[in-house]
Amino acid sequence: MFDLSQTLALLQFGDSAYPAGGFAFSWGIEGLLADGFVPSRGALEALIAEHLTFRWASFDRVLLGRAFRAESLEEITEIDRLTEALTLTLQMREGSRRAGKALIGVASKLGGTRAHAYRQHMSGDATLGHLTVVQGLVYRDFGVTLPAAELLSGWTLVTGLVSAATRLGAIGHIEAQASLATAREVLADLLLAPVPADAEPQSFTPLIDIAVARGPARQVRMFAT
Amino acid sequence: MNQLAKDTQSKQIAAARLGIGGPVGSGKTAMVERLIPVLMARGIDIAVITNDLVTAEDAERVRRSGLIDPARVSAVEAGACPHTVIREDPTLNIEAADELERRFPGVELILIESGGDNLASTFSRDLTDFWMFVIDVAGGDDIPRKRGPGVIRSDLLVINKTDLAPHVGVNLPKMHEEALKVREGRPVLLTNCRKGEGIDAVVDLIEREVLFRR
Numbered sequence: 554m555f556d557l558s559q560t561l562a563l564l565q566f567g568d569s570a571y572p573a574g575g576f577a578f579s580w581g582i583e584g585l586l587a588d589g590f591v592p593s594r595g596a597l598e599a600l601i602a603e604h605l606t607f608r609w610a611s612f613d614r615v616l617l618g619r620a621f622r623a624e625s626l627e628e629i630t631e632i633d634r635l636t637e638a639l640t641l642t643l644q645m646r647e648g649s650r651r652a653g654k655a656l657i658g659v660a661s662k663l664g665g666t667r668a669h670a671y672r673q674h675m676s677g678d679a680t681l682g683h684l685t686v687v688q689g690l691v692y693r694d695f696g697v698t699l700p701a702a703e704l705l706s707g708w709t710l711v712t713g714l715v716s717a718a719t720r721l722g723a724i725g726h727i728e729a730q731a732s733l734a735t736a737r738e739v740l741a742d743l744l745l746a747p748v749p750a751d752a753e754p755q756s757f758t759p760l761i762d763i764a765v766a767r768g769p770a771r772q773v774r775m776f777a778t
Numbered sequence: 779m780n781q782l783a784k785d786t787q788s789k790q791i792a793a794a795r796l797g798i799g800g801p802v803g804s805g806k807t808a809m810v811e812r813l814i815p816v817l818m819a820r821g822i823d824i825a826v827i828t829n830d831l832v833t834a835e836d837a838e839r840v841r842r843s844g845l846i847d848p849a850r851v852s853a854v855e856a857g858a859c860p861h862t863v864i865r866e867d868p869t870l871n872i873e874a875a876d877e878l879e880r881r882f883p884g885v886e887l888i889l890i891e892s893g894g895d896n897l898a899s900t901f902s903r904d905l906t907d908f909w910m911f912v913i914d915v916a917g918g919d920d921i922p923r924k925r926g927p928g929v930i931r932s933d934l935l936v937i938n939k940t941d942l943a944p945h946v947g948v949n950l951p952k953m954h955e956e957a958l959k960v961r962e963g964r965p966v967l968l969t970n971c972r973k974g975e976g977i978d979a980v981v982d983l984i985e986r987e988v989l990f991r992r
Binding site for chain 2: 570572573574575576577578579651654655656658659676677717720721774775776777
């Protein structure tokens with residue numbers, strides 16, 4: 554039997570209609586599509602798996618867990634600064650901060666005490682507010698467990714990628730659902746493996762990083778990343 | 779209680795936020811370009827956000843216009859969803875506006891220009907205090923009769939490019955009358971942004987209805 558309250562929270566916060574600006578970020582899909590790297594649904598699914606396996610699971614998830622457990626503004630700030638330092642490209646850093654600030658802004662207005670305090674704390678520092686850190690902070694505010702917070706983080710990344718690919722015309726609406734089903738399996742496998750206590754954040758997604766970094770140089774661009 | 783639970787006094791949001799929406803090519807950016815010097819001449823401290831659909835062209839156009847400090851112009855990408863970014867999920871625009879307020883204390887009015895959209899486009903009240911919808915005579919004099927939400931629900935409807943009316947077979951007085959009728963008498967103003975005609979009346983209304991100055 555599943556926990557009804559947690560499940561309903563997951564449906565609300567994991568809904569693509571949840572207003573946190575996610576629709577404006579393609580996390581490299583737009584650029585990769587423009588450069589011919591997404592010729593098929595299979596290629597898209599491979600990219601999603603790459604995002605999940607080599608960045609989200611080993612980097613975002615580790616930092617999210619730390620932020621979730623943090624008990625002071627100083628601790629969270631330190632995790633945020635580490636995220637900034639370890640995120641390779643300027644465009645990825647900016648995108649992560651913009652997405653994080655949108656999410657924390659909504660959570661703060663909805664009465665999240667941790668979200669409100671950290672939003673005030675970080676307002677004078679343009680390098681703070683990374684999405685994965687904010688997710689850890691905000692989802693705890695919302696009363697979800699750490700495993701549920703990890704699931705939300707991974708799933709909102711997946712839906713954002715698939716939604717961007719659909720709006721860019723790379724796949725149709727039926728293919729999108731098939732891609733979501735494929736990504737669900739990848740995400741489930743990753744979530745079943747616990748994060749080691751001594752895990753250090755690491756990522757290696759050069760193709761995606763380069764695609765995001767090239768964003769500002771593109772003449773036609775609809776997404777923030 | 780841990781430190782995170784401490785609340786701190788939030789800065790009061792001071793700037794009014796004014797949305798400018800309307801179909802593609804109706805003259806929204808031209809409206810912004812005409813409003814900026816008149817607002818500034820009247821001593822109003824302003825900033826601008828643009829929501830370009832596929833490029834940052836509008837933002838660059840305003841930045842390069844020489845009318846306003848380029849740092850006061852922000853571009854927000856709409857992810858191919860011009861409706862969403864101003865209505866269902868305006869969070870990115872709200873954050874951009876908050877950021878402009880932080881960077882420019884004392885800013886009184888933030889103009890938020892939507893990407894070109896259709897007649898169903900409306901602004902969230904969480905994002906804007908007041909919004910105008912810009913249509914133009916060349917889009918057809920039947921637009922008011924179609925009664926789209928943008929035409930009906932906006933705080934101000936602007937019919938732009940009035941100079942083109944005789945060239946596109948539009949009876950402008952009739953179009954104006956029909957617009958007032960479908961909006962049940964709420965404001966409808968006529969402009970020719972190319973020559974700056976009608977802009978003072980728009981700014982008068984902004985001062986009166988948005989900034990409560992007049």
